[in-house]
Amino acid sequence: MDLDLRKVRYFVAVAELLHFGRAAEQLHIAQPVLSRQIRALEKDLGAELFVRDSHGVTLTAAGTQLLDDARQLLASADATRRRVRGAAHGPRRFVVGFRAGVVVTPAVRAFGAAHPDVDVMARRVEWDDQERLILDGTVDLAYVRHPIREQGLQLLPLYTEARVAMLPAEHRLAGKQELLRADLDGETWLRYVDPRPDDVPIRTIEEKFERVAAGTGITLVPVSVAEQYSRPDITYVPVTDAAPDEVLLAWDAGRRSPLIAQFVAAAQG
Template sequence: MDLDLRKIRYFTAVAELLHFGRAAELLHIAQPVLSRQIRALEKDLGADLFVRDSHGVTLTDAGRQLLDDAHQLLATADGTRRRVLQAARGRRRLVVGFRAGVVVTPALRAFTAAHPDVEAGARRVEWDDQEQLVLDGTVDIAYVRRPVREDGLELRPLYSETRVAMLPAEHRLAGKPEIMLADLDGERWLRYNDPLPGDLPLRTIEEKFERVAAGSGITLVPHSVAEQYSRPDIAYVSVSDADPDRVLLAWAAGRRSALIAAFAEAAAGVAVPD
């Protein structure tokens, strides 16, 4: 039995909204049609995906498992479609994703010198979309930072770098040559996926700058970020016992691409030493 991607898209909409009516509006189809498609998918899979009762709609264990897998499945399908269209247009192209602080230029230069017929470019990725943009084909290969959701990805460790504390310029520890994590006990920490109560989630390094400069908290960043981003209202201090930041290359698992392999080799050849 082959999975129908259209039904998977319908399922995902219902699973995320937990409401057939709103999902039907989002998908621009009639609710009875959506209900029939979900029933058909459940029949295809041989499992109930939703519990439907007077209290509303909830996911079954099988539904939760399918939702976990559906995002990767749909992203992979989107990536395949995008690459096929590019091939049909006769374009040889490589898009490299990178996180803040990562310098892509040396690897791109080495790659394009060996492949002058390939259009190569770079695109910034963030912590919350670094995996998705690889899986859906928006970027072909990316420099990612841990933590990384590994499902569907091939990962190659590239290098590690020290991390430093990002502090307000007037902070009590600003100007110190080096500190330890214990020196930061009692501070309010800013983390991408763990916002302070009442705060909006952080998404970019620029948002961290604004929060730190305003005195909302402190954070650790890779040394390369400190080198590339300088502000008079921000101070960076080395933290001797902080875990290093890990940079890896990521591409879609199972994808056989000579261009991806060639770029990975070029990136490894110019990687920053540990």
């Protein structure tokens, strides 16, 4: 039996909230209706998805597996809908995502020159939405950096680049020509991921600038970021033994678009 995407969406809401009442409110449906839809989905799949007891709701092993697959399935469905609507209502559009510091202009120009009938656009992506924007079709492919969740994506390494320390201008090491990682022992490090529970997560490079300039901490950034972003209250110092940053092209592994293959060729060229 084919999967009913509506039921899958209902399942994801319950699985993420682990509460039928709150999921029903979020979906704007009655809780009994939601419960019936989930039981119907379980019947369709021949597997119990939730354990319901006096302690609340938890996922079974089958439910955990479905949640892992369902997000990608729904994103793919949304992407298909978006691309079909776009094809029906205007010229072909091709959107290239890119992370801060990555220059996409040469590849975009080369691709656009070879495809004058395609409207080529560039859109910046961040560490916390780069995968989602690819899988839901907002961008057709993207220049990404690690860390990246690989599920559902085709990845092509393009190049690596050195990383430099981003320091406040008045930092004790700001005047150095170069540093080793050991020189930075004892410093407070800013990170995009895994913020402290009471901290506000960092999304963009601009937010990192503000934290560093305020003396909250330091960080390492790709040399391309240092070349493109200059501020008088920030300084950059090469860290010679820092692991390099890698830039990759990423696209939906399930898509077989000739435009993606042709852009990949332009990017490699």
